[in-house]
Amino acid sequence: MERLTIAPTGRTPAIDFDFDGGVLRLSGESYPDDVATFFGPVFGALRGFLAEPGGPVRFDIELVYFNSSSAKALMNIFQMLEEAARGGRAVTVNWRFEDGDDAMREFGEDFSEDLEEVTFNLVEGGSGGAA
């Protein structure tokens, strides 16, 4: 499946979904003017990818700032991942945040509440180890 890359702008994050490698990355800031315009294609591609059977998936998220709409969009993505995991796929989410960013840590903890089958890791220290 074709790789999806979207360059970051001041208001939207960088997207790099390497579907064949099973590594999805989302990083930067997210407060798009129109959530549907930005997240619509991202959701479409992700839904298509998860609908097909495949190997393990790793989702790296490294956000510095995001607004409420983006939070809801993230919860929708997590729900899609959780369903895939319930379907038997190995899914790992790495929630990365900068050293000492307690707010981002708590947001990550909040998001992980609803995830039972997805492995959710809180990774402090930014992009260390991300490929």
Add this chain to the structure above:
Amino acid sequence: MSFNLFDAEEKAIERAKALGERIALDAPECSAGFNELLEAFTRSYREQRRLVRFSDRLQAQLATLNQELERRRQEAETALARLQEAQEVLVQSEKLASLGALVAGVAHEINTPVGIAVSCASHLADATGKLKALTEQGGLGRNDFNRYLATATDTTALILANCERAAQLINSFKQVAVDRASAERRSFALDAYIQETLVSLQPRLRQGNHAVSVDCPPGLTVDGFPGALSQILTNLVMNSLQHGFEPGHEGRIAITVTQPDPDTVVLAYADDGRGIPAEIMPKVFDPFFTTRRGEGGSGLGLHVVHNLVVGPLKGGITVGGAPGQGALFTITFPRVAPGA
């Protein structure tokens, strides 16, 4: 009594769970569908809680940032006000310093005629003492008396001429100094006033053998602020001496006054020094801009010039010339200052 923001939702979930148990017993074929709806509602309730918490947190961050922003804005404004005060103080002290230089220049100028007068007077006193002694001894001859008369005639003429010169210098300086200190408005003959200002600069100009030529329409009377004009000329000359002329260069300064129309005066000040590099030309009037920091340059000389031209003179100043061909300052101002 504890308050729960989501009390209604939680009670609804409890009731739905109880209902689910009844449905499992009474209508088991509906049970799976019902549980799915219940799960969706429960998840939506958790997401709502999360979003509210999330949104509160963002707004708290925003409020903190706003406070921080306001605090910094106030800090910046305070700093700016302090800086402006300090700048004002420095500009004033620069004006005082150049008044001091003017006093020193005039003192030096006056020293020469006063010195000559003193030595002539002392010579005359000696000759008179000798004449008195000869008279008392009864040995005064015709030749002695004639010699004394010649000496007295020469010395008194010199004393008179030099005292007059000193008085003239003091007069012209007095006017310049009073104008400088008072910033009072009056009518004055431009040509003579330029010359009077240059007198106080003569010692500095003579040191390097620099020459100033003035070409001003005779009889041109300006109604305005002579003190400002005097300060402007002094600072321009000091600028030529400090920056324009290389050591050993015998500089030429030309001050040319023209009247494009009866109500406008254009004073062109040109030197034949090094000139001002094009890249620093836009900055020469900025406060504290100097190419001689650490060598006594305050960076205020031309700033004061600019202030006085646009301030009291209500005019404009441009800088020109080319590197190697000297600097040119052109000051245009109304002959009669507005706001009389």
